[in-house]
Amino acid sequence: MTPSQSSSTGQDIRTAEVGETAWTDAFAAKSEDAFGSAFAEDVVLEATALLKPLHGRTNVQTSMGAASNYYTSLAFTHEATNGDRTYIEWEATGASGVRFSGVTVLTRNEAGLIRHISISHRPLAAVLEFSAEMYQRTKGKIQEGHFRPND
Structure with missing residues (x-):
């Protein structure tokens, strides 16, 4: 499908290489504040x-700031937008050298702020390491029980 083609549902789907967005800029800045400006107050991260x-903005901001500082490299490889959703593929390397890839889905509200984030990481070994590392990096900053403690 080329940029601005219609899908089988008749909806306009735009695809392109990832450009400068609030999301990618926030990862580059490695700053909680940079993420917060893109989020709705009631944002949910799954x-x-x-x-x-x-x-909530504060919890998600804290998590995303910690995650952006965990990665030693992060490349956004493809992006597609359909209505209020943006789909972003990415590849990353974690602090230990583990390699990841994944897909992030950002859903925006009527004001253009991100109201829902869905992030799928792979492979499983990298996900488990990342979750344990995030547990350590967010301990005391967000309520425990969200990330997997290192066994």
Whole structure:
């Protein structure tokens, strides 16, 4: 499908290489504040690395700031937008050298702010390591029970 083609449902789907967005800029800045400006107050984060969803701008901001500092490299490889959703594929390397890939889905509200984030990481070994590392990096900053403690 080429940029701005219609899907079989008749909806306009735009695809392109990832450009400069608030999401990718926030990862580059490695800053909680940079993420917060893109989020709705009631944003929800669901991810394969989470035991249960995170709710609220402050919690999600803290988590995303910690995650952006965990990665030693992160490349956004493809992006597609359909209505209020943006799908972003990415590849990353963690602090220990583990390699990841994944897909992030951002859903925006009427004001254009991100109201829901769904992040799928792979492979499983990398997900488990990442979740344990995030547990350590967010300990005392968000309520425990969201990330997997290191066994």
